[in-house]
Structures are given as structure tokens and as C-alpha cells.
Amino acid sequence: MRKSVSKPPSTQLIGDRLLKISYKELFQATGGFSSANLIGSGGFGSVYKGIINRDETIVAVKVLNLQNPRAYKSFVAECEALRNIQHQNLVKILTSYSGLDSEGKDFKALIYEFMPNGSLDNWLHPPIEAHNQSRNLSLLQRLSIAIDVAYAMECLHYHCYAPIVHCDLKPSNVLLDNYMIAHVSDFGLARLLLELDNNSSETQTSTIGIKGSIGYVPPEYGMGGKATIQGDVFSYGILLLEMFTGKRPTDQMFIDDLSLHNFVKAALPEQVMQILDSTLLLKEEPG
Numbered sequence: 001m002r003k004s005v006s007k008p009p010s011t012q013l014i015g016d017r018l019l020k021i022s023y024k025e026l027f028q029a030t031g032g033f034s035s036a037n038l039i040g041s042g043g044f045g046s047v048y049k050g051i052i053n054r055d056e057t058i059v060a061v062k063v064l065n066l067q068n069p070r071a072y073k074s075f076v077a078e079c080e081a082l083r084n085i086q087h088q089n090l091v092k093i094l095t096s097y098s099g100l101d102s103e104g105k106d107f108k109a110l111i112y113e114f115m116p117n118g119s120l121d122n123w124l125h126p127p128i129e130a131h132n133q134s135r136n137l138s139l140l141q142r143l144s145i146a147i148d149v150a151y152a153m154e155c156l157h158y159h160c161y162a163p164i165v166h167c168d169l170k171p172s173n174v175l176l177d178n179y180m181i182a183h184v185s186d187f188g189l190a191r192l193l194l195e196l197d198n199n200s201s202e203t204q205t206s207t208i209g210i211k212g213s214i215g216y217v218p219p220e221y222g223m224g225g226k227a228t229i230q231g232d233v234f235s236y237g238i239l240l241l242e243m244f245t246g247k248r249p250t251d252q253m254f255i256d257d258l259s260l261h262n263f264v265k266a267a268l269p270e271q272v273m274q275i276l277d278s279t280l281l282l283k284e285e286p287g
Contacts, residue, residue, distance in 0.1 A: 021052075021097055023107060028053065030061055040119065040172065043213070044189045049114065058114040059094060063107070064189075075108055078192045085160055089152035091115065091175055091185040115175035115183060120145060124171055124246060124277075136279045141180060142243050148182035149174055153236060156187055157229045164188050165227045168212045169235040171242060190227065215249030215260075237261075246277030 029050030030037050040047040045064040052059060079096035086092065092113045101107040117123075126135050137145070149169075156164040166173075167190035175183045190212075212221060218234040221227065238249050241260050247253070249260040267275040 021095055021111065023097060023099060023101055025052065025054075026050065026061055026097060026109060026111075027102065029059070033063065042172065042186075043168070044186060045109075050111075058116075060091075060112040060114045062110045062112065064109060075192070078188070079110065081161060082188045082192070085155070085164075085188075087152060087155040087159075088181070089148045089183055090155065090187060091183040112185065115177050115185075117176035117178065117180060119172045120174040120176065120182065120243075121171035123176070124242065125248065136282070139280060142280070145174065145176070145180070145182040146240055146243060149184060149236065149239065152182070152184035152187075153232060156184075157232070163229060164191065165229060166190070166232050166235070167227050168216070169232055169239060170213050170216045171239060174239070244277060244280070245275050246279060 027033065029052050030048040033046075033048055037048045037050065038046060039049050039060065043065070045062050048061045048063070050059050050061045051057070075098045076096070079093065079098075083093045083095065094111045094113060096111065097107070097109045099107060123135060123137050153166065153169070156166060164187055166184070166187050168186055169184070173184060173186045175185050177183060212227075212231070212235065216235045216238050218225070218231045221231060225231075238260065241264050242248060245260070245264060247260060247263070251260070254260060254263065264275060273281070
């Protein structure tokens with residue numbers, strides 16, 4: 001029933017109208033890439049909330065960490081391929097920009113549909129000032145989000161023009177819309193940046209930003225292993241453990257030989273209730 005809820009058509013309609021966008025429009029939409037509009041940052045770049053004045057459409061603008069003026073054609077081709085990937089559990093890429101900024105420097109950005117409920121990370125680990133019971137996710141919501149992410153990854157791995165390895169699946173890359181439906185973001189960016197880098201063979205084995213985030217990547221990535229679909233499955237497993245325990249894989253309690261995986265494994269099957277997210281238990285209490 002949740003899946004059948006109709007969505008506003010705005011993001012479906014603006015894609016074609018936003019096929020061409022200028023740096024000036026992006027600058028104005030984000031308030032000059034103001035820190036007040038910064039909604040996220042990571043190894044691939046920074047994300048800003050923006051409003052396109054032509055039709056007051058709210059978008060997310062991801063400014064990529066890439067300085068390669070010779071990458072224009074490859075960037076456009078890759079972005080077009082990514083833009084044509086459509087799935088209800090993938091964040092839709094509306095358009096892209098590749099050109100110069102106001103200072104004449106190379107500038108590349110991806111424009112996504114905006115997800116009003118933010119990232120799964122912010123729901124699992126709300127900042128202190130936003131910590132209140134109303135933002136806790138119920139068991140059913142977490143299960144539904146987990147299923148949404150699984151559908152998204154299946155699409156990337158088996159139903160695209162070529163298999164796409166995400167390389168950086170984690171809660172901050174799972175975004176939630178008005179209906180709390182999960183959408184995976186940043187898919188394809190690892191390969192896109194590798195394609196655009198002149199030393200891609202070296203980059204793939206040396207840059208943790210390309211190969212994922214510490215705590216979520218399989219051990220073989222740290223030893224120079226190639227990014228694979230199986231690596232994404234490992235990251236998905238860590239994501240599931242984090243969703244139901246409320247603990248990050250980089251939590252300070254995980255030192256020496258103790259990891260999130262071992263922590264959960266040691267509690268199964270008799271002590272499951274002891275390792276569940278405490279806010280989840282509060283949410284599920286009757287009355």
C-alpha cells in the first residue's frame with residue numbers, strides 16, 4: 001500500500017526542462033553555494049540545496065571534487081547514462097553541468113531531485129539538538145528502508161546498461177523522500193571519477209574515497225582488491241547491522257578484534273534484544 005501512494009509529478013516533469021543549466025543559475029539557486037545551504041559533503045564532493053527560480057523547483061546540487069578540463073566529453077556521456085537510469089529507489093539525476101565557474105576554473109556538478117527527509121544517517125544518529133522521540137524510526141520503517149535499498153542495489157547490479165558497483169553504500173547515501181521511501185544516491189560516481197582520471201588504474205587501488213568509506217568496505221578493498229558487486233553486498237550487510245543496532249561500524253567501542261559484525265554475531269541468537277537500538281525498543285513499547 002505504501003508503494004502505491006502517488007507522488008507529485010514535479011520531479012518527473014522538470015528533467016527535460018533542466019537539460020541545460022548554466023553556472024549562473026546554479027550559483028543563484030544555492031545562494032552562491034552558501035554554507036547555509038550545504039546539506040552534505042563527502043569524498044565525491046559537497047551537496048547544496050537549491051531552488052531553480054524558473055519554476056521554484058527544489059533540487060540538490062552536488063559539486064564534484066574534480067579538476068580535469070579534458071574530461072568534458074567523458075563526463076557528459078557518463079552523466080547521460082546515469083541520468084537514464086530510473087528506479088523508484090534511486091535518487092534521480094535531473095541534469096549535469098560541466099564548464100567553468102565565475103573565476104574561469106573547471107567546474108562540474110550533478111543536479112538531483114531533492115529528498116526532503118534527508119539521509120538515513122541523520123535518522124539513525126540525529127544531532128543532539130534534533131534528538132527527540134518523533135524522529136525515531138520504527139522497526140517496520142527500518143525493515144521497509146532495508147528492502148528499498150535492496151531493490152536499488154539489485155537494479156544497479158543486474159538491470160542497468162552495464163553492472164554498476166556503488167563502492168560507497170552507507171546510511172548517508174540513503175536518502176528519504178516525503179513518504180519515507182528510501183532512495184540510494186551517489187551510484188555510479190566511483191566509476192565516473194575513475195573514467196575521468198588520467199591515472200585511473202592507480203586511483204582505483206589507492207584512493208579510499210573511490211573505493212568506499214572505512215567501516216563499510218570489505219577487507220579485500222584495503223589490500224588493493226578490485227571493487228565488485230560482492231563488495232557492495234558486504235556494505236549492505238554492515239548497513240543492516242547499523243540500522244538495527246544503532247551503532248556505526250566506526251563506533252569507539254569497536255577496537256582491537258571487536259567489530260560491529262563480531263558484536264552482533266556474539267549476541268545471536270539468545271541475546272538479540274540486548275544489541276538492538278535502544279530507541280527502537282522505546283518506539284515499540286505498547287501504550
